[in-house]
Amino acid sequence: MDIPVKTLRSGFSLPVYGLGTWGMGGGWEADSTNDEKEVAAIKGAIDRGITHIDTAEIYGQGHAEELIGQAIKGCDRSKLIITSKVFGSNQRYDDLLRSFEASLKRLDTDYMDLYLLHRYPDKGIDIKDTMRAIDRLIDEGALKNVGACNLSINRLKDVQAHTTNQIVCNQIHYSLQMREAEKAGVIQYCQENDVLITAWGPLEKGALESADILHAMADKYGKTPYQIALNWLITQPNVITIPKTTSLEHLDENLGSLGWNLSDEDMAELTKNFPDQQFHSHRVPLDYEANIAP
Numbered sequence: 001m002d003i004p005v006k007t008l009r010s011g012f013s014l015p016v017y018g019l020g021t022w023g024m025g026g027g028w029e030a031d032s033t034n035d036e037k038e039v040a041a042i043k044g045a046i047d048r049g050i051t052h053i054d055t056a057e058i059y060g061q062g063h064a065e066e067l068i069g070q071a072i073k074g075c076d077r078s079k080l081i082i083t084s085k086v087f088g089s090n091q092r093y094d095d096l097l098r099s100f101e102a103s104l105k106r107l108d109t110d111y112m113d114l115y116l117l118h119r120y121p122d123k124g125i126d127i128k129d130t131m132r133a134i135d136r137l138i139d140e141g142a143l144k145n146v147g148a149c150n151l152s153i154n155r156l157k158d159v160q161a162h163t164t165n166q167i168v169c170n171q172i173h174y175s176l177q178m179r180e181a182e183k184a185g186v187i188q189y190c191q192e193n194d195v196l197i198t199a200w201g202p203l204e205k206g207a208l209e210s211a212d213i214l215h216a217m218a219d220k221y222g223k224t225p226y227q228i229a230l231n232w233l234i235t236q237p238n239v240i241t242i243p244k245t246t247s248l249e250h251l252d253e254n255l256g257s258l259g260w261n262l263s264d265e266d267m268a269e270l271t272k273n274f275p276d277q278q279f280h281s282h283r284v285p286l287d288y289e290a291n292i293a294p
Helices: 035-047 059-071 093-107 127-140 153-161 186-192 204-210 212-221 225-234 248-255 264-273
Strands: 005-007 013-015 052-054 081-086 112-117 143-149 167-173 196-200 239-241
Touching: 035 052, 035 059, 035 248, 059 093, 081 093, 093 112, 093 127, 112 127, 112 167, 127 143, 127 153, 143 153, 153 167, 153 186, 167 186, 186 196, 204 225, 212 225, 212 264, 225 239, 225 248, 225 264
Parallel strands: 052 081, 081 112, 112 143, 143 167, 167 196, 196 239
Antiparallel strands: 005 013
16 A cells, blocks of 8 residues: 655655564564564565664674664565664764664665664764764765664754754654653644654554543444554644564554544544543653753
């Protein structure tokens, strides 16, 4: 199927639905136990029209990138959008360049569509050096676009201030339940400043499904609760999402969230009345260190 895209005023686009790969190839350590299944899942996603694949150098200590490299062999690379991330401790100038080259090698590609700061640089690392390395990669053509993850408004402003290249996305923990980014003003800021919001953890590992309001909406629209939860995200301006699944059955269900929109009234109802809303991510909270008045 054709996955709808969202396009910034700058011209940068991402599909509203991409494939996340955290947990593929291991967690914090490499694990090759499920390689065959996970490569098949990535291939199956591509066969279903998914073009945006998101990963990171720390996912399985790089093994997730290797699995993607295997899965995309024989694909038309120009039709894929590959995103990877550099960890906060690897953001000194030379370290970032080495991390980037290592990711390219594992992905078996000669360029990256989107490279994200997985965190703001660790203490002692100057953001100026980080962004100088990013700018070099873009100038050389090895990297097309740059973004970031889990940044508060002032962190996002700080990163943008040190590059002439636009920060095109902020990848954050965002779902019907996890509303930290709303409360902190990050969603509105990104919408008003031409930045895409990439929502990770959109289904909260199944925790949303017990909400009665979600089942009521599912009955009303003839959809499943997960399809309602995903549609609530992608109906919002500038918001896209990257659920991770290795089950093609679950993937097919998730794709049923596309091609239609919740009504304004139902969007407002879910936004206001979804139960057990949380405002501090238990997994990766926003980086508030620089969240002070400019």
